[in-house]
Amino acid sequence: MNFLNEVTERFPDAVSFAPGRPYEGFFDTEDLFAHLRRYVDHLAAGGASRDAVRTALYQYGPTAGRIRELIARSLHTDEGIDVPPESIVVTVGAQEAMLLTLRALFAEPSDVLLVVSPCYVGITGAARLLDIPVVPVEERAEGVACADVEAAVLAQRARGRRPRALYVVPDHSNPSGNTLSRHTREELLDLAARHDLLILEDSPYRLVSPGPRLPALKSLDRQRRVVHIGSYAKTVFPGARVGFVVADQPVTDEGGGQGLLAAELARIKSMVTVNTPALSQAAVAGALLAAEGSLAAFNAGPARHYGAALRALLDALERRLPKEWRTAHGVSWNRPTGGFFLTLRVPFTADDAALLRSAGEHGVIWTPMAHFHPESGGEHAIRLSFSSLGPEEIEDGVDRLAGFLRVEADRSLADTSRTAGYAS
Template sequence: MSDPVMDTMNFLNEITLRYPEAISFAPGRPYDGLFDVEQIFAHIRRYLDHLALQGESPAGIREALFQYGPTAGRIRELIAGSLRADEDIQVPAESIVVTVGCQEAMFLTLRVLFSRREDVLLVSSPSYVGITGAARLLGIEPVAVVEHEDGLSCADVEVAVAVELAAGRRPRAIYVTPDHSNPSGVTMPLRTRHELLDLAARHDLLILEDSPYRLVSQGTRLPTLKSLDRARRVVHLGSYSKTVFPGARVGFAVADQTVVDTAGRSGLLADELAKVKSMVTVNTSPLGQAVIAGALLESAGRISDLNDETAKYYGDTLRTTLRCLDRVLPPVRRARLGVGWNRPSGGFFLTLKVPFRADNAALARSAQDFGVIWTPMSYFYPQGGGERGIRLSTSYLTHDEIESGIARLAEFIASASEDS
């Protein structure tokens, strides 16, 4: 519990509470203004009407809301239908486990897959802290593979696999966020997706695919790794936190791999996840599932259609942030300061390179003296690095807040650069 990754979110929360007037680019969360309280009641009513049309008795409907329910989830058929409609992911409902957000899906998957001391989890560097934190809680040390400006290189993954095998360890899985990743905002090219699937088949490696920003981003979507998966190499981890709302706390894992137990009996990996879940959270909230089910029914499974306006909003805030950066840090000034940033095509995040250490001390000074909060990129490097990087989240702010916040950020960067 003394691992620094465990303290990252606490420190950000502390800074935010200490400086409530500061504009914060730290939270990777949906914008509150997109929510309507009445949506919750409408979604639940839609699901209850669906159960009645399916012939469910009043007692059965009551049980569906008030009782624990099956560990693997009540709405697996609806999720399977939505995955077919939106993502061309063709899997049976029994291969899905409904979880308490995607974070539980990660935890369950790691707990089931990593059973030997020599098992290794490969992650990109930088990587989402939720996966590295969950791994370390389970005694799994993540092995970092450097992410480049265009994402992971399969040649680098090959090298990492070879190094681990030579050391007597077994690379068991690799975690990736192929679309608009957190924290870098990078999207994996189609060619790399195919190469990664081929690599996984050659090395008996599983791919843990987590892609929460796809359906809230504009533009043409590349196919998910799972939709391209013909050898059942991909465990697809999903969430409705960005596409419906995070308070429902509903996610899922698609685990259609065949496993064989010590008695020679075969089953699905999803069944093993459900066994662990039964001892961790028992089940996922039936009320949360009811809300998500109503949203899926309302959109005929096409959550992308439900999020058309949402995706426009996030695309607009990302473009506004980039325009503001271009304006306050034009080419000559940014070259003089030694500053640069990437230009993601969607998602919630972009990253800046700065000429000074963007650590907790710099963040505290930025909040106190300049009224702007951001996230140090060093939080996301599981084996060190990122000391001169900043992550900006563009999802949670209005245009006016972005304009003011980027102006403050530019002044902080100029001051910190002169002091470095």
């Protein structure tokens, strides 16, 4: 990310398909004050005195969070996830939720984390900080295959290791854009039960994507195999830095008492960030109240916008890179149904050096997919993000990108022909 920031600063006039952030046209500064006022009114309507409201906004709060009841209600309304508020911990973004969860679950040197690869770098970064070995399970064109996950579990056990959990983004994955089928979701849950495996479900793009949604893994979870990680970065606004984790798994503490995994996460959080900022929670709570519990309805406009942006990107790619040319040069891309990203496959090495050529010579920035592979892989793939761009920027960006791809693909084809000539 530091490298991408450096490239962006160095080429400020380039169109950037790199950042996976929300479209700023949806943000109005006045909404922030309205969210805070709505939450204050909510507290007062619930019987809180002026002093209690002041304390709720200005003082340290409960480590597990002040707005768990509102989050639980929203999860029930939007996702069909029915959990008690005490199974939820409000975190400083989804990133802290990942760190706390890994710290709580991985206790033995033999424990390993399985990740669907390519994967979000936040989870691998958190694992690296905690010295947790990461085992990639390579994604196929339609997403991860359960047979591949099971093979990885068995292979790790044969090495004397214990696969503790699998991290997966089942909906419009970052970075690939792929979505798992209903059948694969059910297979994953069955596999988790058979192999005593937990699933870390991270799905921040569900409620800002158009069309019907497949059920969240947690909503299908009947054996408490899924730890659900949530974020309000896309559905409310990222500046709040509020996320949450649903951890309703039963655990036994050091004294032999029974409790929920959420309580253990809160204990660890008390030593990390103490609590999630009260003002950030208040802003998110105000948005939840404005949405009457349904962030899906609250984000109907953004979902339409992101769907239109995705269609605009796909249409522009089709126009600027005709099928005959793509077939001849080995260029292709997938067609996500939502989210913020798609994967573009190219015949040349799409590394940092190629990115610098793209930014400097063609004025367009993208993300090398290799950065999302914990080990090797992704050398011939590019992540394109369309979420922060308007229609004109997408059109201009694809024009620039097409120029870059044509130059690089022609060079790659010439190099291949030259090598074949030497071989003959």
